[in-house]
Amino acid sequence: MNFKPLDPLLHSELRLAVMSLLIASEEAEFSYIKEQTGATAGNLSVQIDKLSTAGYIQVEKTFKGKKPCTICRITADGHTAFENYVKALRTYLRVK
Amino acid sequence: MNFKPLDPLLHSELRLAVMSLLIASEEAEFSYIKEQTGATAGNLSVQIDKLSTAGYIQVEKTFKGKKPCTICRITADGHTAFENYVKALRTYLRVK
DNA sequence: TAATTAAGTTTATAATATAAACCAAATTAT
DNA sequence: ATAATTTGGTTTATATTATAAACTTAATTA
Numbered sequence: 001m002n003f004k005p006l007d008p009l010l011h012s013e014l015r016l017a018v019m020s021l022l023i024a025s026e027e028a029e030f031s032y033i034k035e036q037t038g039a040t041a042g043n044l045s046v047q048i049d050k051l052s053t054a055g056y057i058q059v060e061k062t063f064k065g066k067k068p069c070t071i072c073r074i075t076a077d078g079h080t081a082f083e084n085y086v087k088a089l090r091t092y093l094r095v096k
Numbered sequence: 097m098n099f100k101p102l103d104p105l106l107h108s109e110l111r112l113a114v115m116s117l118l119i120a121s122e123e124a125e126f127s128y129i130k131e132q133t134g135a136t137a138g139n140l141s142v143q144i145d146k147l148s149t150a151g152y153i154q155v156e157k158t159f160k161g162k163k164p165c166t167i168c169r170i171t172a173d174g175h176t177a178f179e180n181y182v183k184a185l186r187t188y189l190r191v192k
Numbered sequence: 193t194a195a196t197t198a199a200g201t202t203t204a205t206a207a208t209a210t211a212a213a214c215c216a217a218a219t220t221a222t
Numbered sequence: 223a224t225a226a227t228t229t230g231g232t233t234t235a236t237a238t239t240a241t242a243a244a245c246t247t248a249a250t251t252a
Binding site for chain 1: 238239240241242243244247248249250
């Protein structure tokens with residue numbers, strides 16, 4: 001069958017959800033991602049950090065009025081990695 | 097986006113590969129699965145055990161001549177779980 | 193000014209994956 | 223015949239990963 005290896009960074013429910021959101025909207029606030037994924041802030045913070053360290057997303061710390069606001073954006077590398085991950089997954093799923 | 101949770105039993109590269117093989121061929125020998133997945137025997141043994149305990153596959157220990165031979169088959173539950181997993185995944189992948 | 197909330201981060205723990213070590217029986221080499 | 227090797231795995235120990243709990247800092251509200 002020749003299964004392609006799955007990028008371990010993307011083969012994680014929460015990180016995949018984060019990437020999926022960013023694919024859809026190019027950029028999103030931490031709190032929005034938290035709400036959409038239902039993740040705890042701590043878990044989300046860790047996973048965003050991993051994606052950022054890998055260069056899959058870019059994190060900008062700004063302010064919204066006086067409150068801190070963390071904005072995430074997907075990078076070109078992130079886009080490519082996501083596409084490759086989907087391709088690899090297809091070798092397991094047997095779907096068109 | 098309403099991400100559906102991913103069955104943790106299937107959201108694992110090796111276990112997913114095992115299930116994928118069994119979806120394709122209904123039954124397969126341990127050594128064949130090992131060869132196709134490139135997994136070590138130990139790792140494969142553990143993961144097959146988990147799938148079996150969950151009732152996703154059925155394991156039969158027979159002999160091939162005088163050598164032991166472990167045959168795995170997918171169950172109806174396993175089939176359903178796999179289909180549900182694929183459906184859930186689609187909520188992340190944004191593909192048709 | 194004390195308590196609460198917002199927006200995260202850090203750290204500790206629980207869960208998971210993986211390989212290394214091991215076992216039993218059969219086969220092959222000496 | 224018996225020692226070494228191979229086959230077909232299982233068990234166990236370790237490394238990795240995910241997750242939540244605890245914490246921090248600043249702003250808002252009571």
